Amino acid sequence: MSNPSVIPIGQPLPGVSFGTAVQRFFRGYVVFSGRASRSEFWWATLFTTLIMLVAQVPFWIAYVALMVETIRLDTTNPNGDPTAIMSAMFAMLGWMIPMLLVALAVVLPSLAVMWRRLQDANFHGAFALLQLISLGIVPLIMCFFPSNPLGVRFDPAYRAQQAAAYAAYGQAYGQQPAGYAQPQGYGLQQGHGQAGPAYGQPYGQQPYGDQPYSGGYPQQSSGPYDQPGQPGA
Template sequence: MSNAPAPQSAPAAEVPLSAPLYGASFGQAIQRFFKKYATFSGRASRSEYWWWALANYLIITVLYILIAVGGAYDPNTGLIVAGPLAIIAYVVLGIYGLAVIVPNLAITWRRLHDTNRSGGFFFLALIPFVGWIILLVLTLLPTNPAGSRFDA
């Protein structure tokens, strides 16, 4: 009887960028988000989309906290004004927003493709009051295999 190590299984084949990565981890989703920066063709799995949505939310939350903490009390007016930290956080937030606007649109477009809908459904979000709710529901829907028609 020997204590030989158990054989290791071969690593899973890397999923190409042109295919959705189902069951993506947080890190994989972030990597794929930036690798497919402006790719509107193909599909994005729910895990790819929602891990990125979480990361984006956390980044924006941290920046807004820095803005709130960076405020300074002005005794002359009795108001809280933006201090140096808040100004820096505003600038970083603006640059960050500009840097991710196209890839956010692209990943939403690809997520809609994965549910077998045209990326143009994104524009439903422009409907006042309910548009963002409709888009939220569409991005929450499960994968539809017929969405493979959008693969490039």
């Protein structure tokens, strides 16, 4: 069994416990590369939900107190002192500050762990940004998908390995022989870098076998019928 403490952030760790998932949640505060397993994501989501609920409890208590004092002042003593209402209002506003601080503390790692979870399911992590336009339900549903082996393409180590492999391939097969595909003028190449006679020279100067062709028809016989312009005997 793998030791969770030695598994780097960005490498999925399936079957992780709640405590380990929370540790990895904060360790991967700004890690948007790599992947995260479903247990990592959902334990972290449960943790953030719980701490947000705890942070909101005093706020809602102050809010209920404000509503009660407002109703009491309106029904029992319309001309009374609204000091209790003001106290409840300041208490509610005061508890908004720690609630916002907690929200700011978990928003970035929450986005990062969702980003990695989406990539573990072979989706691009940028889908997590849909939360910014009130479409957070879409990436949340996508996080239910199981791990996909193709998601390894988002791992930094895999990308580095692929880049090294392509570089080695280019060095092995990308170098062409000397002179190949290096034009020396139109019609000057024969084979790979071997120059031949220039194209477009006078026709009589083109090589014809071992002898230059000087024009006319080649003389192969000295018979009378081979002499142009003379009748046969």
